[in-house]
Amino acid sequence: MSDPKPNELIEKIDYNPSQKGWMDVPVEIRKGMYCYASNPKSVEYVGLPHARPWNPLEEDWKLPENWKEIVHKAFRERLDRFRSFKVFMDICVRCGACADKCHFFIGTGDPKNMPVSRAELLRSVYRNDFTTAGKILGKVAGARELTLDVLKEWWYYFFQCTECRRCSVFCPYGIDTAEITIMAREIFNLLGLNIDWIATPVANCYRTGNHLGIQPHAFKEMLEFFVDDIEEKTGVKVEPSFNRKGADILFVTPSGDVFADPGTYTAMGYLMLFHYLKEQGLNVTWSTYASEGGNFGFFTSHEMMKRLNSKMYAEAKRLGVKWILGGECGHMWRVIHQYMDTMNGPADFLEEPVSPITGTKFENAKSTKMVHIAEFMADLIYHGKLKIDKSRNDNLKVTYHDSCNPARGMGLFDEPRYVIKNVCNNFYEMPRNTIREQTFCCGSGSGLNAGEDMELRMCGGLPRANAVKYVHDKYGVNMLACVCAIDRAVLPVLMEYWVPGVDVTGLTEMVANALVMPGEMERTTNLRGEPLPGMEE
Amino acid sequence: MNVKYMFSLIAVIVLFLLAYVGVEAAGLQILFGIVIPYVALLVFVIGFINRVIGWARSPVPFRIPSTCGQQKSLPWIKSEELDNPHTTMGVIARMFLEIVFFRSLFRNTKATLSDGPKISFNLEKWLWLGALAFHWSFLTVIVRHLRFFAEPVPFWVQLLEKVDGFFQIGVPGIFISGIVLLAAVFYLFLRRVIIPQVNYISLSQDFFPLFLIFGIAFSGILMRHFAKVDVTGAKELAMGLVSFHPIIPPGIGVIFYVHIFFVSVLLAYFPFSKLMHLGGIFMSPTRNLPGNTRAVRHINPWNYPVHTHTYEEYEEEFRGKMIEAGLPVEKE
């Protein structure tokens, strides 16, 4: 009797043998690892080309006849327009420092998810089409021709990158895969190859100002519901205003805070904070037109980012406010911090932001004229302007997840920590190589937070979850704080799978729970309706 | 056998044979000692400048540094000027540490979880050390070689030679830089072969310069210590080259020609390869810009107007519902 070889009998995944070079291994688009193709109506609505129904799993992607030409031309244009792209195509020495820094590589174990491999997918075609060595030496110089299989491989892997920039921290030349992914996705959009979870929110944001396509009256109704809810829990009736001319400050936050749990509690937090500060001179308005801070256009193209972002300044100008305050959001803040002023500025119709309560000049925002709510709150707390009862958060053992974009595209590290430490007593950091500039992505950023790619999200979020699990097991951490709407939408799911027993909160929600409002009744529950410490039956 | 490095290895061996046979059998000293070095240098200089100009021609539309430390925001929060510079001085300091000490590579930390409750962090410093050893020893070797191109030899070159030959082992003394360079190249080669992820991403063009530099260092050491070539002759040739009165002194020894042929190939290959990271590192927009985008506006030279969904269009579509909901409108 021969030895049974179970590994030959059971169904086997055909992993590429390592002798074969990566270029010779065609892509296999696997279920659970990709997002559905864009709805043609959404693509059409914002005037992007080649809207059509198509399916990534089918052989025929119904590409335009001259797709290779389109790609080549688009590639050329982007090399000429972005020094980043050109330099990053040329100077990588493939040292491998980035290789194991990507959460998708760590979680999926797929070697093409190494940042350097991901970039090489484009670089190989770049060498073939745009460099002398590649044209002459071909494959020896690491060049390959653009084929349909290559395009599919691009699509699959550039939608397995969350543009989190962790690799760029470790690269000796600062090569930023996010930048490369952005270019790849721009090219896809010229071929009508977006994913629906990006394309449809983009169309919705463009039209209605929020990612779900909720119309203005419903947006207001939603916030009014929060007003009632706050009154029920605190006895204080807050009075938000909308589209109000004469306000000093326009407040913009991602629509996820208004429409998705647990971001909604953060939205309630904003309402309470603004009400609290009203007496002290804060004069703020919400807008239904510029009601989306989040910008899925950033995941589509630079142009689409600019088109969606334009609403903020336009609305600020129309309403005649002095400056803009921004809520908790990840990529929204990367766009505001590194792109907005350049694209849609100069904001010379606004004033340099000054906190009406503390008189602090936000000099770091003197040109863009937009301040992050964490900066704003940290300043308030520092000047003792908030009456805080920390013990109301005593049921929480909190750790803080640095959201990728505010971390590596802005440098917002200590403001949120300062706020957390001042509103709650139990704060524990995750291990050093998983926070701050080395923070691990939630695994669902850059528009990948759909439902159909759940396996991809769970794999990508594994390193983050693993670090949370560590502090959960060690200190009993039960609350994961963050300053990003996508985080608030996806981390609860990630926790439910990997670390049950850990919930997710925004910063402002914790502040609002600890905030002692003038005229409030005895608070027995937090904003979620859960009993406060000491108030349990 | 790995095709990727075999190809490069064979290429370097062929180059060796070319020079060896060319000089030893065909007597092409003039070609290998004068013509090729001049051509190579020309290709290097023009190619390098061309490449840098090519990059410079593409604008930097957005200021996108990777912010690896606390931003400058409120006055009482300490900002990390080296990792998230706010000023040009900060950028210069960041770039200096990056270029001179490879600071980003140094960032590779690793946590080890001992059985106890403590986590300790080690630096995964081998790549960083290897890279430092390689680049610094290579630089030392290059500077040391200036003695062949200047008469009298500048005092700082002599000083460097003294330091480099500090151990005074053997006659003529062994230079530490040469040994370190060989060892570092060998290490960088090994990790490309042994570490699976690095092997996966390596291309022929990653091995070629390693073999070539190995060949250069090896032939250099060979010349100095074993196949002792005529140093005076070598210097005469070098001085001839720099003074544009090239001559071929007789009887230098073939290995010398192999050495300068390898160097020539490296120079000529440089501008067309990843070795251009030497120039590129200065131009990387994620490192060479300050993170002060909200304080100082960055200008995009090709910023063009785009279609937006204006407030008027928005109100036009939803006016009825807005009025009904009590939202203020521009036109009743």
Add this chain to the structure above:
Amino acid sequence: MNFEELLAKNKTAVIDKWFGVVVDSYPADTARFIKSQKDPFANPVGATTLKGLAGLMDELLGEMNHDTINSFLDPIIRIRAVQGFTPSQATSFVFSLKKIIRDSVINKKPDDRQIITELSHFEQKIDLIGLIAFDIYMKCREKIFQLKANEEKNRTYKVFERAGLIKEIPGGGQES
């Protein structure tokens, strides 16, 4: 020396080989990363797996407490359940332990009848763990499907419902 003592003596080597089997189910280029990167935060797959296998081995040699087995087995299967493995691929590593033990422990005492008897008893325990692995795998997959299905509902529907903005019969569309 009885079988379990013999195994206990070779424990480290056996766990090592066992770990090797799990790791080899990944692409070759990744496998060595998973094996060699010791940082539990930079390499959760490797660290979790190794810790889990060691724990399972202790249980096999000890109490066979169901909860403890679960606590070590669950994290390994939980990872494999989202990595595109089929059910058999995700769980087969448990059964591989049999061959590893035969190869590295029994071969040293091929004729010892008592040890052979004890081995078959031990192998039943491995089978049991294999079965638990199936259960966990199924639970994980069900969780994933549930998460997929509820994704939209959890995120937005609930809020709208709370706000009383959903006027139609639940499930019949969510126009507001």
